[in-house]
Amino acid sequence: MEDLAQLKVLPTVGPVAEAVFAVDLFRRGGGGAPFTRWRDAVNLRMRRVQPVPVTPRVPRPAGPPASQDGTGGGAWLFDLLAQEQEGTSGDGEHPPDPVVRRMLQLGVAPYWGKARGYLQIDRDYRCRVMAGGGIEGMLRNLHTWVGWRPPTLTIASGRGGEIQLRGRGLAIVPSLFIDRPRIFTGPRDEQRTPVLVYPTILDSAAANTLWDSAGADDRALAALVGRTRARVLEALTETCNTSELGRRLGISPAAASQHAAVLRGAGLITSRRRFNTMLHSLTPLGSALVTVGSPVPKPLTDRGDQGLELTLAP
Incomplete structure (x- = not known):
């Protein structure tokens, strides 16, 4: 109950963190058909600018949920998320990694005005579900790869493991450029609230609206x-x-x-x-x-598979 009482639904991880996810998505050719126009546009813009090192020092898109020594792989995300909530991050930020910086400039910033609105609408929808159907209703309908069976939130992550929240609560955030739910945790002694980043759904119609918004800003x-x-x-x-x-x-x-x-x-x-x-x-x-002008994401209603478990403290 203590963890459920501290559950938060945030609107966005911010453009810098989205750029980190976008680098991973771009390298793997992920995202499917809705991201085809985006990849083509980024490729075109990248050919027009000076190349950067092929092997950049990119933060890991998602570290292991919890290693044997108790440390997690989400320290960089916590820092960026804190900056976003404090209003100190944005399109003008200059990440130290050159590839992330270039992706922010060429692959995220041109669309960020509409993308931010899109994510806000997704977050507002989750909050309405929570208001009408309770926290359990929101968790059950969060994503196809996320399942809820009290007191366990299960994420299909491709790896095994269990995280005991033990009063730290949980932050849930939608993302445009992440293509599967990922959990980020910090060292146990820091007592940081784990962050579950889930992909907002993007169909072809919504994608076309987003990719047409380059340069429109606000x-x-x-x-x-x-x-x-x-x-x-x-x-x-x-x-x-x-x-x-x-x-x-x-x-x-x-x-x-x-x-x-x-x-x-x-x-x-x-x-x-x-x-x-x-x-x-x-x-x-x-x-x-x-x-206004942002496409509306379709709600996700399917249940997910079994994978990583987040166990809420009884």
Whole structure:
């Protein structure tokens, strides 16, 4: 119950982590037909830029869930996910690995505006399922390779193993460029919350909409509400207080408060006081504006196979 109470559904791992997944997907030719246009476009762009070393130091897309000495393979993902939640990562980041940096520039950033909205819609759908059918309903319908039989969440991973959460909870995040569910854990002594990254479904129609969005960015939203206020709406896909909002945007808390007040007056965000801080969230109208034009992922309803097990603490 303690682990279930701490379960979180996050909107995205961020563009840098997506670039790491995209490198792996691109190398293996994964993703199937929906990614054909994407691979062709990335190949074309890569031929136009200066080549980089053939053997880059790319973080492992998914380390072992738990090794014998208790360490996990997800430290790099935890760092990037923390940056994303703090609003310090984005299209302008410069990963040290040259191949990841190039993939971010050529294979992720051109589509990130629509992709972020697509993932947000997927996350909102999971939250609605959880609100209407409970946490068990959401877990049972998460992905075809994920199964739920209390108190065990089973992931078809191709490797055996069991992770005892023991009060650490679980974070669940959709990804566009990962093609199978993967679990990321850290060293046991750090007590980091394991992260389950699952692939959002992408059919041909949704893929065409995404790949057609190269270069579109978020200019339409910026033209409607202004560039800074568009960034405020995008930053509020995760609820935060005024100081955090300012940090995410690189502006002062006073300026963040002013922009929030305007958007609140327009019915795009809502604010509520919690102790000495003001928490800001998107309203349904604000969320619709942020995700406008994004394709809608189809829900996954099949049950998965047996594989890696996550055992929730009784």
